[in-house]
Amino acid sequence: MITRRNFNRLAAAAASGLAMPAVLTGRAFGQDKPIRFGASISLTGALAGTKNGQIGYELWRDDVNAAGGLLGRPVELVLLDDQSTASNIPAIYSALVDVEKCDVLFGPYGASLTAPVMPFIKQRDLFMIGMFPLAGNDQAKHDKFFHSAAWGPNSGTDWARGFFDLAKSVGVKKLAILANDLEFSKNAAVGGAKVAEEYGMEIVFNQSYPPNTSDFSTILRNISAANPDAVFIGSYPADSTAIIHSVREIGVPDSVKLFGGAMIGPQYGSLLSSLGPELNGLVNCHLFSPEPTMQSAEIKSFFDRYVPRAEKEGVDPLGFYIPPFYYVAGQLAAAAITGAGSLDQAAMAQWLHANKVDTIVGPATFNEIGDWTTRRVLMVQIQNVEGNDLAQFREAGRQVIIDPPELKSGDLIHPYNKARAG
Amino acid sequence: MTQFDLFMNVVATGVLLGSVYAAVALGLAITFGILHIPNIAHPALVIMGGYFVVHANRFGVDPLIAALVGLVPFYLLGMLLYSFYANTFERRGRADVLQSLTLFFGLSLVIEIILVLAYGSELKSLTAPYIGSSLRFGPLTIPSRLLVPAILGPATVGALWLYFRYTNSGTAIRAVAHDERALSIAGLDPAAIKRQAFGLATATAVIGGAALAMIGPIDPFSGRFQIGRVFAIVVLAGMGSIPGTLVVAIGLGIAETLIASYLNPAWSPGVAFAMLLGALALRPQGLFGTVR
Numbered sequence: 001m002i003t004r005r006n007f008n009r010l011a012a013a014a015a016s017g018l019a020m021p022a023v024l025t026g027r028a029f030g031q032d033k034p035i036r037f038g039a040s041i042s043l044t045g046a047l048a049g050t051k052n053g054q055i056g057y058e059l060w061r062d063d064v065n066a067a068g069g070l071l072g073r074p075v076e077l078v079l080l081d082d083q084s085t086a087s088n089i090p091a092i093y094s095a096l097v098d099v100e101k102c103d104v105l106f107g108p109y110g111a112s113l114t115a116p117v118m119p120f121i122k123q124r125d126l127f128m129i130g131m132f133p134l135a136g137n138d139q140a141k142h143d144k145f146f147h148s149a150a151w152g153p154n155s156g157t158d159w160a161r162g163f164f165d166l167a168k169s170v171g172v173k174k175l176a177i178l179a180n181d182l183e184f185s186k187n188a189a190v191g192g193a194k195v196a197e198e199y200g201m202e203i204v205f206n207q208s209y210p211p212n213t214s215d216f217s218t219i220l221r222n223i224s225a226a227n228p229d230a231v232f233i234g235s236y237p238a239d240s241t242a243i244i245h246s247v248r249e250i251g252v253p254d255s256v257k258l259f260g261g262a263m264i265g266p267q268y269g270s271l272l273s274s275l276g277p278e279l280n281g282l283v284n285c286h287l288f289s290p291e292p293t294m295q296s297a298e299i300k301s302f303f304d305r306y307v308p309r310a311e312k313e314g315v316d317p318l319g320f321y322i323p324p325f326y327y328v329a330g331q332l333a334a335a336a337i338t339g340a341g342s343l344d345q346a347a348m349a350q351w352l353h354a355n356k357v358d359t360i361v362g363p364a365t366f367n368e369i370g371d372w373t374t375r376r377v378l379m380v381q382i383q384n385v386e387g388n389d390l391a392q393f394r395e396a397g398r399q400v401i402i403d404p405p406e407l408k409s410g411d412l413i414h415p416y417n418k419a420r421a422g
Numbered sequence: 423m424t425q426f427d428l429f430m431n432v433v434a435t436g437v438l439l440g441s442v443y444a445a446v447a448l449g450l451a452i453t454f455g456i457l458h459i460p461n462i463a464h465p466a467l468v469i470m471g472g473y474f475v476v477h478a479n480r481f482g483v484d485p486l487i488a489a490l491v492g493l494v495p496f497y498l499l500g501m502l503l504y505s506f507y508a509n510t511f512e513r514r515g516r517a518d519v520l521q522s523l524t525l526f527f528g529l530s531l532v533i534e535i536i537l538v539l540a541y542g543s544e545l546k547s548l549t550a551p552y553i554g555s556s557l558r559f560g561p562l563t564i565p566s567r568l569l570v571p572a573i574l575g576p577a578t579v580g581a582l583w584l585y586f587r588y589t590n591s592g593t594a595i596r597a598v599a600h601d602e603r604a605l606s607i608a609g610l611d612p613a614a615i616k617r618q619a620f621g622l623a624t625a626t627a628v629i630g631g632a633a634l635a636m637i638g639p640i641d642p643f644s645g646r647f648q649i650g651r652v653f654a655i656v657v658l659a660g661m662g663s664i665p666g667t668l669v670v671a672i673g674l675g676i677a678e679t680l681i682a683s684y685l686n687p688a689w690s691p692g693v694a695f696a697m698l699l700g701a702l703a704l705r706p707q708g709l710f711g712t713v714r
Contacts, residue, residue, distance in 0.1 A: 219687055
């Protein structure tokens with residue numbers, strides 16, 4: 001029978017047992033309290049295709065904890081599902097800060113979900129690593145916000161400048177622009193038009209289309225009628241597929257030297273394997289390609305561990321586009337904490353503004369609004385694709401880096417119809 | 423390409439797209455138009471049908487064959503759904519529009535989550551010999567990716583029209599829409615007839631899903647983009663008019679492609695609702711509906 005005295009003895013023994021590891025290691029228990037990293041993640045809803053970023057976060061957490069944690073404390077992730085809905089974001093980040101007591105925040109995915117959190121972090125003066133919001137801090141100009149993706153400075157206009165540099169190099173004079181009405185694509189189109197104007201190109205077609213467009217044959221015929229030298233497209237995965245199908249069915253004029261630019265979808269394994277050789281010749285944006293100019297032991301180690309987990313969890317088995325940059329977000333935050341020697345948000349931001357961080361995708365330095373000081377958006381041309389085997393896209397020579405010059409791994413094949421023919 | 427050739431191609435594409443819209447909207451024409459059940463889960467059921475076809479396609483089954491095979495399980499699923507709806511709402515007298523909308527909205531979310539859990543959230547595509555090729559008829563270039571699914575719409579409309587017109591059970595379904603009580607007096611069970619109609623409507627979802635998946639890849643949330651358009655088609659056609667659904671869907675397809683080609687594609691989503699508002703102002707019962 002447990003009497004009050006026995007219970008007190010048992011409780012004292014249990015407390016001693018729990019405290020013993022701290023006593024033996026000479027550290028107070030409070031110091032072992034985990035550092036909590038909070039983020040919203042789109043596990044459901046229209047952006048659920050980005051949930052493979054969670055694997056990036058988790059691999060980073062495991063690596064940090066295996067190496068002894070940060071400031072002698074383990075790292076813990078608090079991830080909440082935002083259902084891809086912007087209206088959920090303010091409440092989620094309030095909960096992460098005020099209820100979950102997170103020490104450091106990662107942003108939600110993309111510009112439309114990041115916009116609602118910017119007033120909150122600016123008002124609370126919080127440190128945040130943003131996840132893919134193109135030009136996400138251009139309005140708020142919060143000095144404690146940093147991008148994990150290498151969009152570069154003036155990203156609203158310049159992130160796809162590589163496409164226009166290539167167009168200029170092959171003598172493009174007339175340009176067609178086609179974009180989805182959604183934010184990312186529309187921004188890309190507006191920025192693209194500005195760069196084209198700067199380069200003296202005539203815009204002979206500039207239209208947008210609604211997100212539920214399923215057939216592009218009519219639009220492609222109109223583009224062909226305008227007889228452009230290059231076609232710059234801002235699209236999302238479903239429409240990217242429909243556009244590529246329509247190109248095969250309707251064709252494009254021989255005058256077109258470059259086709260692509262800002263198409264989301266051909267970065268993902270599912271679309272690469274389903275479209276296969278139909279993608280040959282496309283010149284499109286990317287953030288990582290398995291070309292020799294981008295390989296390193298760190299990124300190889302990342303993908304060696306990412307791929308089996310992605311296959312098990314049924315997410316993008318290639319993972320070139322999003323997951324490495326979720327890992328990078330962790331690396332940036334970890335560097336800031338270690339560099340500042342504390343969790344003081346101002347000190348972390350100050351350190352990150354002043355220092356270079358070596359990440360698995362290369363060195364990162366930041367300007368005053370947290371943009372990477374060097375744009376590292378790739379323009380890759382899809383070449384030599386045969387059949388629909390996904391494994392070929394893990395090899396060099398399929399997503400050849402044409403721009404930027406410092407990462408270039410091959411030459412542009414043009415015109416587009418010649419490149420399509422393989 | 424001359425202006426006339428371009429116009430002909432635009433109209434042809436509009437006809438094909440409209441036929442696909444009809445295949446997607448047909449189920450709703452039965453549930454909402456005939457049974458007066460606001461089944462906003464129908465587009466989600468269509469996407470579920472698309473996943474059924476994509477799944478079968480992984481084993482090398484042609485999408486058309488897969489859609490035909492899928493008719494039976496989707497018919498049974500529809501009967502099951504109606505039984506649930508009837509037992510929880512109609513018999514308890516709660517089948518008002520708001521309650522029904524809530525139920526079917528919840529159902530569409532459940533379907534999306536089931537699809538995410540089963541297949542992940544990535545886009546899924548079909549493979550078939552006719553996807554990617556195109557046929558040429560003089561100045562017309564018709565993508566087979568549109569032509570084949572476009573045949574499904576008129577074929578299903580034709581089959582349903584014959585069924586409703588020339589079979590006893592079809593006549594009973596039309597009768598239940600007019601006067602449920604009179605049917606009971608005649609010794610027929612309205613619930614059983616409505617269950618059968620709901621089963622039919624759900625069976626057409628697999629046809630619509632196959633058509634959508636042939637045009638382009640689908641994900642569990644693709645149905646959300648279809649809700650506005652299919653409701654507009656059903657209401658504009660005149661609540662329950664099956665041939666009217668096809669005519670309106672084709673008209674909408676042509677209007678959308680003409681606007682996309684000659685004005686701006688960004689304006690095409692407004693076409694369905696502009697047509698709806700304009701037509702309802704002149705004919706509140708819809709273009710092919712009858713005043714009751």
